[in-house]
Amino acid sequence: MATTTKIALIGNPNCGKSSLFNHLTGLNQKIGNFPGVTVDKKMGQCILVEPVNAEIIDLPGTYSLYPKSQDEKVVLDLLLQKNESNYPDAIVVVVDASNLNRNLLLFTQLKELEIPLILALNMLDIAENHGIKINIELLKKELCVPIIGINARSGAGTDRLKAAMLNTTSKSTSVAYFEKLPLQHDVVNKIKSEFKLNNDYQALLYAHHFASLSFLTADEKSKIENWVVETNFNSLSFQAKETVGRYEIINQQLKNAVVNNQNIKIKDRFSSKIDKILTHSFGGYVIFFALLFIIFQAVFAWASVPMEWIDLGVSKLNSFIVSILPASPLVDLLTQGLISGLGGILIFIPQIAILFAFISLLEESGYMARVMFIMDKLMRKFGLNGKSVVPLISGVACAVPAIMATRNIDNLKERLITLFVTPLMSCSARIPVFTVLIALLVPSKPILGIFNLQGMALMSLYFLGFLAAIGSAKVLQLILKSKEKSYFIMELPDYKIPRWKNVGYTILEKVKAFVLEAGKIIIAISVILWVLASYGPSNAVEKAIEKAKTQAISTHLNTAETENLIAAYKLEASYAGHFGKFIEPSIKPLGFDWKIGIALITSFAAREVFIGTMSTIYSIGADNEDEKTIIQRMRAEKNPETNAITYTPALAASLIIFYLFAMQCMSTLAVVYRETKSWKWPVIQFVYMTGLAYVSSFLVYNLLK
Amino acid sequence: MGEKGIVKRFDDEELSLKLLEMGCLPGYEIELIGTAPLGDPICVSVYGYKLAIRLKEANTVWVV
Numbered sequence: 164m165a166t167t168t169k170i171a172l173i174g175n176p177n178c179g180k181s182s183l184f185n186h187l188t189g190l191n192q193k194i195g196n197f198p199g200v201t202v203d204k205k206m207g208q209c210i211l212v213e214p215v216n217a218e219i220i221d222l223p224g225t226y227s228l229y230p231k232s233q234d235e236k237v238v239l240d241l242l243l244q245k246n247e248s249n250y251p252d253a254i255v256v257v258v259d260a261s262n263l264n265r266n267l268l269l270f271t272q273l274k275e276l277e278i279p280l281i282l283a284l285n286m287l288d289i290a291e292n293h294g295i296k297i298n299i300e301l302l303k304k305e306l307c308v309p310i311i312g313i314n315a316r317s318g319a320g321t322d323r324l325k326a327a328m329l330n331t332t333s334k335s336t337s338v339a340y341f342e343k344l345p346l347q348h349d350v351v352n353k354i355k356s357e358f359k360l361n362n363d364y365q366a367l368l369y370a371h372h373f374a375s376l377s378f379l380t381a382d383e384k385s386k387i388e389n390w391v392v393e394t395n396f397n398s399l400s401f402q403a404k405e406t407v408g409r410y411e412i413i414n415q416q417l418k419n420a421v422v423n424n425q426n427i428k429i430k431d432r433f434s435s436k437i438d439k440i441l442t443h444s445f446g447g448y449v450i451f452f453a454l455l456f457i458i459f460q461a462v463f464a465w466a467s468v469p470m471e472w473i474d475l476g477v478s479k480l481n482s483f484i485v486s487i488l489p490a491s492p493l494v495d496l497l498t499q500g501l502i503s504g505l506g507g508i509l510i511f512i513p514q515i516a517i518l519f520a521f522i523s524l525l526e527e528s529g530y531m532a533r534v535m536f537i538m539d540k541l542m543r544k545f546g547l548n549g550k551s552v553v554p555l556i557s558g559v560a561c562a563v564p565a566i567m568a569t570r571n572i573d574n575l576k577e578r579l580i581t582l583f584v585t586p587l588m589s590c591s592a593r594i595p596v597f598t599v600l601i602a603l604l605v606p607s608k609p610i611l612g613i614f615n616l617q618g619m620a621l622m623s624l625y626f627l628g629f630l631a632a633i634g635s636a637k638v639l640q641l642i643l644k645s646k647e648k649s650y651f652i653m654e655l656p657d658y659k660i661p662r663w664k665n666v667g668y669t670i671l672e673k674v675k676a677f678v679l680e681a682g683k684i685i686i687a688i689s690v691i692l693w694v695l696a697s698y699g700p701s702n703a704v705e706k707a708i709e710k711a712k713t714q715a716i717s718t719h720l721n722t723a724e725t726e727n728l729i730a731a732y733k734l735e736a737s738y739a740g741h742f743g744k745f746i747e748p749s750i751k752p753l754g755f756d757w758k759i760g761i762a763l764i765t766s767f768a769a770r771e772v773f774i775g776t777m778s779t780i781y782s783i784g785a786d787n788e789d790e791k792t793i794i795q796r797m798r799a800e801k802n803p804e805t806n807a808i809t810y811t812p813a814l815a816a817s818l819i820i821f822y823l824f825a826m827q828c829m830s831t832l833a834v835v836y837r838e839t840k841s842w843k844w845p846v847i848q849f850v851y852m853t854g855l856a857y858v859s860s861f862l863v864y865n866l867l868k
Numbered sequence: 869m870g871e872k873g874i875v876k877r878f879d880d881e882e883l884s885l886k887l888l889e890m891g892c893l894p895g896y897e898i899e900l901i902g903t904a905p906l907g908d909p910i911c912v913s914v915y916g917y918k919l920a921i922r923l924k925e926a927n928t929v930w931v932v
Contacts, residue, residue, distance in 0.1 A: 227889045262917050265891040293916075399881050406888040429913040430901040444905040536920045540906040543922075549909075650925050651909055652886050655918040 167208075168217045169249065170328055173238060173273065174257035175266050176224035177529075177656040179285040179315035183257055184221040185668050186318040187325075192668070204237075204249065205672075211325045220249060226265075228272045228368060229402055230375075231573040240377050242276055243368060247378075253279040253331050255324065257315070260290040260297060263421060267306075267413045268406065271340050274308070275364035279331045282310045283324055289657070293432075294424040302420040316662060344408040346401065349394040354387060371398050434529075434657040441530065447537045455556070458521045462560060462591075466513035473513075477506030496693060504689025507769045508682045511561055514591045515677055516670050518560040522553060523669035527661035532653060539651050545633045546640025548572050549651055551581040555632065558588030559625070562831045563681045564673050566838055576645035580636050582838060583848055586831050587632040589625050589823065592770040596822045597624055599774060602794045604815040628823055631855070681830035688768035688829055696739040696765070696779075707736035734779050739764060753821065753857065754814040754864040766827045773822070813867035817860040825856035872899035873931035875914075880928040887929065891915030898931060 174180040184192075188207025205221040222241070223234035230236040244250060254273055258266035273280060290297065303310045309327050313320030341364050354366040373379060373387040391398070429435060441447055481498040488494045525531040531553065539549030550572045557565035565585045572578040589597075601620045608616045698704060711732040715725040734740050743760035750760055762776040774793060781796045800809040826832065832845040839845075875894050878884030892898065892914045901918065902911035908923045 229885065229889065231886065262915070265915050265917070268889065268891075399885065402885050403881070403888060406885065407893065410888075410891070410893055423916075425916070429916070429918060430899070434918075435901065438902060438911070442902060442904060442911075447905050532920070536909060536911070537904050537906075539920075539922065540904060540908045648880075648882060650883060650886065651920065651922045652883075652890060652925060653920045654890070655911060655920050 168211075168215075168253070168328070169220060169251045170209075170217050171220045171222055171241075171251035171254045172257060173222050173254055173269065174224060175226055175259065175269060175654075177654060178224065178257045178259045178266060180224060180257045181221065181668075182315035182662060182665055183255075183283065183285070183313065183321070184219060185664055186315065186321050187219050192672075209325065211329050215329065217328055220251060225269065227269055227406070229371065233570045233578075236375060239368065239372060242273075242278070243365060243376065244378050251278060253281065253328065255281045255283050255328070257283045257285055260284050260287045260312075261293050261295060263290070263295070263297070264410065264413050264417060267417075268409055270306070270308075271409045271413060272364075275341050275362070277362060280308050281324070281327050281331055282306065282308050283315075283320075284310055284312045285315045287312050288314065296422040296424070298420045298422075302417075305416040305420055316659075340409065340412060343412060345404055346408075348396055348401070350390050350396040353390045353394070357386070358383075367401075370396055371402065432657070437658050438533065438655075441533050442537055447533075451534055451537065454525075458518065458556070459559065461521065462514050462517050463594075466517050466591075469513040470510055473506065473509045477502060477509070492697070495697065496690065499697075500690040500693035501686065503693075503775070504686040504768065505682075507689065507772065508678060508685050510771075511591055511677070511681075512674055514560045515564065516674055518557060519564070519670050519673040520666055522557065523666045524661050526669075527659065527665055529656045529658045532655050535651075535653065536655065543649075543651075545636040546577065546580045546643075547633075547636050548574060548577040548581070548649065549653075551577065554581050554585050555588055555629075558585040558590060558632075561590050561592075561677060561681070562586040562588070562828065563834050564677050566831065566834045567676065567680075569838070574645075574649045575647055576643050577649055579643065579839070579844065580639045582835060583639060583844065583851075584632040584636045586826060586828065586848070586852065587628055587635060587824065589628040590770075590828075592828070593822055594621075595771040596766075596773045597621055597819060599777075599794055599797070600815050600819045600822070603797060603810050604812050604819070624819065624823055631824060635851070635855075680834055684830045684833050685768050689772075692739070692765050692768055692772075694738075695742070696734055696737050696761075699733075699737040699741065703736040704733055707732040730779050731781065734761065752864070753860040754811075754817045754868070755821075756809070759818065763821075763825075763827070766822075767829055769830075770822060770827050811868075813864050816867055817864035820863050821856045821860040823856070824852055824859055826852035872897055874898070876930040876932050878928055878930070880925075883925055883928055887925075890919060891917075892919065892929070898929070 172180050172184055184205065184207065187209040191209075192205060192207040207219050207221075209217050209219050211217050222238045225235040225238050228239050228242070230239050241247060241249060241251075256270045256273060258270065270280070270282065284297070284299065287297065299310050299312060309331055311320055311324045311327050313324055346363075346367060348367070348370070350370045351363050351366045354360065354369045355363065358366070358369065360366050360369075369376070369379075369387060370391055373384050373391075376384075379387070390396070441450060481502055484494065484498050484502070522531070525534070534552055535549035537549075538552045542549055542551050551569075554565045554568045557568055562585050565588070566582045569578050569582045569585070572581060598621075601617050601624075605617050605620045610616055610619065699707075708729050711729040712725070715728055720728060739761050740757070742764055743757040746760045746763075747755075747757040750763070755763070758777075758780045761780060762773045765772045765776045777793055777797065781793070781800065797810050798808075801807065802809055826849045832849060835845045835848060836842060875892060875896055875898050877894060878887065896915060899913045900910060901913050904910070904920075909920050910923060910926060911918055911920050912926070913919070
């Protein structure tokens with residue numbers, strides 16, 4: 164196979180890099196992982212000129228090669244590994260022309276690495292509006308690099324950029340900056356000879372970042388550490404010297420090429436006028452919470468229609484397969500295990516898509532940065548960061564993409580707290596469970612004419628989940644010790660009209676990530692649970708079937724009723740049933756019996772499986788997921804010994820609280836493991852959340868009993 | 869609001885690296901152009917763009 168040229172896109176955040184990536188690759192994008200790190204790698208094919216293809220790699224935005232967050236570390240890590248399969252043959256440095264000096268800092272660092280560069284000069288129109296005139300020809304000479312003016316929004320200039328990509332790949336650029344900077348140090352030479360590097364700057368970067376470089380062994384790291392100590396290499400002051408030195412050179416180089424007649428002061432720009440409203444001391448919050456309300460409304464109201472289609476489609480497909488294939492355990496595995504599991508994933512897609520459409524719109528427009536800005540002080544009180552807002556909001560749809568959204572939080576402690584508490588936000592898998600249980604507890608009564616009592620109950624559960632999340636964050640803030648300083652230093656980009664295409668790509672990306680991350684686990688667990696619920700020790704299941712049949716004949720049940728009864732007896736006799744009985748003593752204090760025990764266990768695939776399990780246990784038929792039937796059946800359930808109603812308000816409340824707090828999601832645990840690279844956090848999270856659920860349910864049950 | 873000054877020096881070396889990188893350089897003008905609703909963080913203009921920064925961090929920057 165011919166190796167295609169690999170071209171990396173690198174630039175500051177908000178420089179228009181992602182728009183350019185979307186223009187270059189269109190729908191030919193895929194997301195992979197960089198080895199050893201959790202950050203997504205976005206790649207896509209781009210036809211430079213028929214038939215020459217290039218592989219474009221979109222790297223996370225960064226201000227320099229001195230990374231702070233998980234996202235930014237990827238860039239440095241990749242660029243220091245010449246043998247890595249993703250190592251680019253050339254780099255397109257995307258810069259915001261309206262903020263050229265600051266954007267060029269990263270460029271001058273990349274220039275040292277002897278990878279061919281192309282400078283894509285974006286947002287020239289905005290620069291011109293601000294009174295900045297750039298002489299591109301002169302700039303090319305000063306910076307010794309091919310420069311292409313582009314407009315990442317409209318796509319103008321991408322053809323010329325593609326042509327430039329074809330040409331530069333063979334040329335190498337000379338080192339231009341390092342020698343002019345006061346960066347010579349003994350440690351550089353030592354690292355250079357040890358690792359056989361022929362580049363001083365690369366060696367210097369090793370000296371700065373060795374501790375976090377993924378490709379160095381522990382031995383190599385300690386070796387570098389010794390040299391750093393031996394030679395008195397002061398990483399902080401060297402970095403400061405480098406940054407200041409580079410800015411000096413940049414300013415010199417831009418002196419003639421750029422004429423800056425800033426006609427409008429920043430505070431008089433249109434963006435600043437919008438800021439006056441959106442970050443207003445009172446109006447700012449009103450607007451934000453109104454927006455949140457609209458978003459939640461949309462997520463629940465709009466998504467319900469496609470969710471019903473998916474639900475209907477899956478059960479239609481199942482009954483179709485059952486009708487054409489002869490009954491066998493394999494068919495059961497396919498329909499009840501695999502396809503039902505798949506349905507359990509697909510059902511969440513509408514809500515995730517709608518939520519991320521909004522989040523992406525807010526991010527694209529520049530408003531999300533303002534949300535972080537106005538929420539930072541509030542969030543900080545709870546050990547969180549302004550940037551924690553996005554994961555917490557996303558958690559209302561699904562914790563899996565929400566936890567992945569914590570990567571741009573620079574401070575490790577704040578990031579950990581955020582990903583720890585995010586699963587306490589009520590995700591969409593809890594809604595069906597809440598709907599059924601609230602119906603048992605609260606009458607459907609209108610209050611004040613417009614609100615429904617059950618709706619209010621659901622709202623208050625969301626609020627309770629949020630309180631639990633920030634309360635837990637506060638506790639963690641006090642427990643976790645961190646030497647790392649927490650800071651919030653963030654660019655507030657100018658407002659822009661969002662590009663629909665970018666929003667579309669983001670939705671696609673998030674849905675894909677969810678299906679791949681959560682999907683495989685949900686399917687696996689569904690299959691395991693199916694096995695546990697279908698088979699039992701020795702011939703217990705067969706015996707149960709016989710017993711059900713005898714009982715059905717003696718009580719004159721029809722075929723459907725008989726089958727439902729058989730299913731109920733089968734489940735009781737299965738491993739899942741045994742397990743439910745096994746844990747019964749431990750959940751008794753919460754008011755739960757073994758039947759609920761089974762439902763708690765099956766909820767590990769996804770919480771909404773609760774409904775299906777309940778239908779099976781009460782022999783309504785698992786296909787019959789009509790909530791009204793289940794609610795009626797649960798209401799009628801009586802304790803066989805005392806003949807008292809099983810689902811008392813106390814039990815319903817206790818069960819609601821349990822589902823609100825308990826960690827019942829394997830996908831979330833798996834994602835937390837992936838993001839933190841250890842089992843420590845998932846385990847603590849599981850114990851904490853389940854413990855919180857247990858204690859709260861216990862209190863609620865015994866107070867209401 | 870509207871207060872401005874020239875960046876002189878930094879108290880916190882670690883933090884200063886992030887600020888330098890963001891273009892908050894000694895000898896350059898910095899101007900307060902807004903505050904978040906609760907008075908913190910604040911928004912300043914440096915190097916031709918807007919930067920949001922917590923008061924605590926802003927306090928490590930000496931301005932004349």
